[in-house]
Amino acid sequence: MRLPTDVLPTSYIIQLLPFIQVGNFTTDGHIDILVECKKATSSISMNAADLKIDNKTITVVDDENNTPFEVVSLIDQQTEREIITINLKTPLVVGKTYKISMKFVSILNDELRGFYRSTYEENGIQKYLAVSQMEAPDARRAFPCFDEPNMKAVFTIIVGYKNDKMSAISNMPVNKTEPIANMPGYMWNHFNPSVKMSSYLVAMMVSEFVSETSNPEFSPGIVYKIWARPSFRNQTAYSAEIGPKILNDYAKKYFLIDFPLPKMDMAAIPDFAAGAMENWGLVTYRETDLLYDPKKSSASAKQRVATIIAHELAHQWFGDYVTMDWWNVIWLNEGFASYMEYPGTDYVEPGFEMNEQFTVTDLHYVFGIDALESSRPIDFQVNTPDEINQMFDAISYEKGSCIIRMCANFLGEPVFRRGVTRYLNAHAYGNTVQQDLWKALQQQANQENIILPDTVENIMETWTRQMGFPVINVTRSYNANNGATASQQRFLLRKNPNSTDTNVYKWWVPLTYTNNFSAPAESSWLPGSNDSIQISRLPGSSSDWIIFNVGQEGYYRVIYDERNLNLIREQLMKSHTVISKKNRAQILDDYLNVARANLTSYVSAMELTRYLTNEHDYAPWTAASVALDYIDVMFYGLRDERDWKDYMTGLVTPLYNHVKYTESASDVHLTVFTRSQALNWACGKLNISDCVQNADRDYHAWMANDAKELSPNLRRLISCTAIADGSRPEWKFGFDKYVSSTLPNEKTELLRAITCTVNVTILNEMLVMMITNNSDIRLQDASTLFSNIAANPVGHQVAMDFLTNRWNEISAYFGGFQGFGGGTMARLFRSLCNRVNTQAKLNQLKKLRSDHPAELGSSKSVSQGMEVAEANVLWVQQHYDTIVNWLKSQQSVATTQPTVATTPSTVATTPSTASSVYLDNFSALIMAVLAGFWSLTRFCSFP
Ligand SMILES: [Zn+2]
Structure with a gap:
């Protein structure tokens, strides 16, 4: 299903005229693509799906002198492979640039993908709009293209619309507007050329929506607007306020890289498959995820709006500016953006206590899936559109964010952050594999004298290349030394006696532990090659409880010997607030789940729940x-x-x-x-x-x-x-x-x-x-x-x-x-x-x-x-x-x-x-x- 790399696109001019009318939901399209020949070939393959291509309009010319190439045939495999191939009589020459042009008609479908139609009712009248959703591989449904994330190009978009109440927006600002010849009442919006980007980030919308412009002081130099249907205009104020603050005051300062576009539009779409989509400069959302009515919306709705905006704006750098090479590592995009939901929201809404919410929202949730034998590694090979769509799951999002959080924690958050900036600068407008991130973090760690027991890559790949996670078994010695043995084994909800999986699961585990939550935690590493390690001395005395995985920053569960568990239980019954809220949540979640997996008795787990009468x-x-x-x-x-x-x-x-x-x-x-x-x-x-x-x-x-x-x-x-x-x-x-x-x-x-x-x-x-x-x-x-x-x-x-x-x-x-x-x-x-x-x-x-x-x-x-x-x-x-x-x-x-x-x-x-x-x-x-x-x-x- 992958495209050959003989020719690669450098720029597109895409002209689309959607007919947003009942009985004729189609789009007339024309495309010019400049491609560079990397390997001599007489056939050019690109992606297309559900497009009616006008064969006789296909031309391929030498961009330097306009010499046309004779097109022998078009092999149309849209149905089987979502690919079309133009066969030429003579081969293209390496190093030269060619222009491919053609006309086509696409369906303005109601499948919420490609360039599609959405509807809403206003004053009893059915209204329609045309809007795009290109991720994952659906730009090919809007126009023929090289629809792979690492085939980045500059997109110049021209969109037509009926000039009565409609307007058209896209990733970039409008450059000029002109009437469409022979179509009275219709206009073209020519948008500025985009920065170099992936096809899945292309966006356009033609609608009767109205916009609310943010206070320019919130994001100097960036025109920031929120778009919604007219009757929802009064619900845009909250996003109009926090959006530019997160973009300009938080994200830009976090990454230390300017936002490269002159404007940002965020639009609330009545029909939307996902929650939101990070199109560069035109982020689209479900209405519930962008609109907020202070009188009628709940606190959780408000938090949802804030976290999703924080997520999408983090993508403008992590995803849009630097993009994964292929969908197998979509977790780089989604894990990072999910991680950023918390500090990004915390910046504008400190009262939400986002930091208290991470473990119970992301970590405990994904533990439930990753404890299955049928889980998958974060880095997972995919080829077909169906396989690619399946990657947008909790493993990419929540597990991704959890292991990023763990990495930030063992490197130290400031070091991690500077490493991320190093990574983004090194790959600006480019594509990456996960080793590129490990390398940048390693360089930063070296520069700041952070001592690790192995390379960042070796440590982190135990978490990305194999599925699942460990449960750490802590057995204390209770003698004068007050030491302990910590051993690891894969945590499975149910061990399948007929399993054919022969992989030996071991992880590099950053252990942290404390007997006093007002003092800094102590730490050691359980190596990726070992079943267990000895910790020669724990803090405190053998009559104190000890708790591992402080703040539950690590992606692992913990169980203790019965004596330590009793000490913890007694503390919970006596005065539970001595143990941090996050670790109280951890102990409950760990024990009720290890009991479920038969690693401890349910009696031990249920005994812990008795203190909840005071919680x-x-x-x-x-x-x-x-x-x-x-x-x-x-x-x-x-x-x-x-x-x-x-x-x-x-x-x-x-x-x-x-x-x-x-x-x-x-x-x-x-x-x-x-x-x-x-x-x-x-x-x-x-x-x-x-x-x-x-x-x-x-x-x-x-x-x-x-x-x-x-x-x-x-x-x-x-x-x-x-x-x-x-x-x-x-x-x-x-x-x-x-x-x-x-x-x-x-x-x-x-x-x-x-x-x-x-x-x-x-x-x-x-x-x-x-x-x-x-x-x-x-x-x-x-x-x-x-x-x-x-x-x-x-x-x-x-x-x-x-x-x-x-x-x-x-x-x-x-x-x-x-x-x-x-x-x-x-x-x-x-x-x-x-x-x-x-x-x-x-x-x-x-x-x-x-x-x-x-x-x-x-x-x-x-x-x-x-x-x-x-x-x-x-x-x-x-x-x-x-x-x-x-x-x-x-x-x-x-x-x-x-x-x-x-x-x-x-x-x-x-x-x-x-x-x-x-x-x-x-x-x-x-x-x-x-x-x-x-x-x-x-x-x-x-x-
Ligand atoms: Zn995302």
């Missing part, structure tokens, strides 16, 4: 919630589910009483998030009556008077609870609000809330709507709807049956819609895997997969989903009884000697008698994340 902080509760939610899902429908719910009610009630149902003006950002955690359990999973009654009351007040809107932060939770607890009128009201909402964030929240119903008829009706043209469910939202229904305990079977029984219809409906992270059918299938906890469900899933080998056979995420589902069924066999016995022992402890130091309880903990409430908030997020749906809502082609 009020966001990070530890998030770590606990995710891991405990897994048990909650596995217990669904089983005999002793009530015992589990009772234990969780005991843990959650003090938190619920602490954060309270009602919001307060003095809440800080993470308190808002912690309240969501508490209410998600209290209302959604545990039916704590005070919570459910409050939610029902607020929702019904909204139904009675829709001017009485719900708090943006609680809107989804309250709606979900009341819809699950209610019947058709509650659902219908939520659905109508979803349809009529003009606020993108509210729309998404209500879309998820309406999937909380436990009415099977309604669930089926929604699934039918999902595959009906012009229904109220947009194509871009279809898989969000499906994955949320699949995460609903009742909806899971409904969704599984729907996919099984109507496969062909569903597949036909989604047709060419790919999205990122692979085909839609594979993604729908993947979202069914997490809730499988019985052999019957597993069998149904296995049959579904074997019935559709063409669509599911080669998908990585499908293999991962099957591995999760199989591990779930095994989990129930292995651990269910252990946990039930432990739960029952807790009940007897609780009645005789209450160990829980509760704050005065203001809430009765008796479960509501309402029907089983299901709340999608956090679990559905995690489900969706694990299901790979993240890629649909995540930024930059993800993600």
Whole structure:
């Protein structure tokens, strides 16, 4: 599928005239490409897909003297290989430049890729716009081109549009505007030539959008605008403020390299496959990821806007200015941009405490995927468009950001940062492989006398060339020396006895450890060639606890000998804040997962959770919630589910009483998030009556008077609870609000809330709507709807049956819609895997997969989903009884000697008698994340 390198492009002139009208959604195109001949050849191959090429207009001329070459034939393999080949009578000469020209027509498709159309309604009128999404390999759908990231060129773009209300923008500013001959009312915008860049970064948009210009003081010398449909203009102020600040004050200063373009446009697109796309100078976003209404958007929506902007703007350097050589190392782009989301957002919003959020958002999440035997190395060979699209996954994004963070930590952040600048300067406007980054970091480390036990390359490639990660087993000596042995082994969620993998997994592990969080941590290295090392002396005495992986900066799990674990547990019960929030989150996540993987007993892990009655902080509760939610899902429908719910009610009630149902003006950002955690359990999973009654009351007040809107932060939770607890009128009201909402964030929240119903008829009706043209469910939202229904305990079977029984219809409906992270059918299938906890469900899933080998056979995420589902069924066999016995022992402890130091309880903990409430908030997020749906809502082609 790769192009030959006999001729390479140096510049393009691309002229596109989109007809944005019903009945004729096409684009007339003309292209001139200057190419340099690198090896004598009489055939020129380039990429094209779904283009109607006008054969008789193809010309190839010597650029120096305009001498034409005779074109013998055009071999059109667009369908099979996405390649066309022009055969010439005489060969091109090495070192000379030629101009290739042709006319073509492309389809202004509705598949959210290439140059495509998007729609929205304004004052009851259907409006259309034309916009591009070229990453990964879809520039070829907009114009014939050399569509590989390392075939960089200068792009001069000319776009036509109807001059009544439309305007056209592209990567560069407009150079001149002129009428189109013989087409009254139509104009050409000629844009300035771009800087040298990859084809996947080309962008253009023709629309009736309006723009808001940022305060020029925020980004001197750079004209910064936010574009949106006219009725959303009032939601652009936040991005207009933080965008230029992140670009000019943060990113530019971080990289120490000026932004090379004179302008930046950021546009909110109604239909968008990814979350946002880092096109150089014209970044496109989902509306939910760029627009913010201070009165109606939630705190999490605000954080999402800030982090995605930070991500995309980091790409302007890391990705656009310097680009990976090929898609196998897309992690260089995406890992780095994901890493930069945190400090970039922190710069404009220090109150978000982004640093507290990294481990529970990125690290713990990707551990779940990378612990599978069917994971993949970060650096992974890909060739076909389908394989390339599958690379936009958690391994490239979240694992990428985690190992970059680890590297920054062992080098020291300032040294790392200067090394990154060195790398960018060395490869400006060029392409790189990962060794180029290691080399620059090595040079910087050498210059600053940083002593490492091996080269940066040798250390880091143990993390990029092999999949997975280690669990470090710490065994202390407890003698006068107070030493320890630390050994490594690959952490697998489930060891497959029939595995054919013979690779010996070892990593260079930067160990850090402490017995005092107010002092600097100590460190040693566990070499990539060793199973274990001796640490001769730990800080403190043998009666102190020791904690490894301080701040969880390293990409590894830790387990301890029983005595140290007891010391930690005693500290948590006595005074948990002595241990940092991040490490409390780490200990919970590590232990609940090593128990799941059978490396320690669930009793040890569950004993640690008892201190949660005193825990009020966001990070530890998030770590606990995710891991405990897994048990909650596995217990669904089983005999002793009530015992589990009772234990969780005991843990959650003090938190619920602490954060309270009602919001307060003095809440800080993470308190808002912690309240969501508490209410998600209290209302959604545990039916704590005070919570459910409050939610029902607020929702019904909204139904009675829709001017009485719900708090943006609680809107989804309250709606979900009341819809699950209610019947058709509650659902219908939520659905109508979803349809009529003009606020993108509210729309998404209500879309998820309406999937909380436990009415099977309604669930089926929604699934039918999902595959009906012009229904109220947009194509871009279809898989969000499906994955949320699949995460609903009742909806899971409904969704599984729907996919099984109507496969062909569903597949036909989604047709060419790919999205990122692979085909839609594979993604729908993947979202069914997490809730499988019985052999019957597993069998149904296995049959579904074997019935559709063409669509599911080669998908990585499908293999991962099957591995999760199989591990779930095994989990129930292995651990269910252990946990039930432990739960029952807790009940007897609780009645005789209450160990829980509760704050005065203001809430009765008796479960509501309402029907089983299901709340999608956090679990559905995690489900969706694990299901790979993240890629649909995540930024930059993800993600
Ligand atoms: Zn990205």
